[in-house]
Amino acid sequence: MNISEASKASGLSIDTIRFYEKAGMLPAAPRDRRGWRVFNADAVEWLRNLERLRATGMPLANVRRFAVLVHAGDAAAVSGTAERLTILRRHQLRLADRQNELDACKTYLAHKISVYEAMEAKEQ
Numbered sequence: 001m002n003i004s005e006a007s008k009a010s011g012l013s014i015d016t017i018r019f020y021e022k023a024g025m026l027p028a029a030p031r032d033r034r035g036w037r038v039f040n041a042d043a044v045e046w047l048r049n050l051e052r053l054r055a056t057g058m059p060l061a062n063v064r065r066f067a068v069l070v071h072a073g074d075a076a077a078v079s080g081t082a083e084r085l086t087i088l089r090r091h092q093l094r095l096a097d098r099q100n101e102l103d104a105c106k107t108y109l110a111h112k113i114s115v116y117e118a119m120e121a122k123e124q
Contacts, residue, residue: 002032006039010047020050023060025067057098058091 069080
């Protein structure tokens with residue numbers, strides 16, 4: 001499939017796909033006679049993986065490093081696996097911290113809402 005079809009299949013914009021490609025975050029892929037990248041189902045799934053990592057708030061530099069390690073394959077098998085796991089675990093901790101922050105914000109907002117609802121009820 002071409003980049004337009006990959007865009008539709010992955011839900012990413014063509015610009016985002018090109019950015020990921022230029023950043024070295026996509027695996028090597030065959031090109032057609034015009035020199036255009038040919039995307040297969042694995043490439044589209046990888047695009048979805050990149051987007052999921054970004055959706056979690058993972059910094060782009062970490063996503064980029066993760067992608068490089070994934071595509072290094074056997075060349076960095078043991079150390080690459082350990083580093084990928086470290087990247088994911090550290091990000092999981094950041095997400096847990098962020099979740100705690102969001103939970104505190106929800107609690108604060110619920111309190112403020114109840115205060116203003118009580119004030120409103122007194123006014124009526």
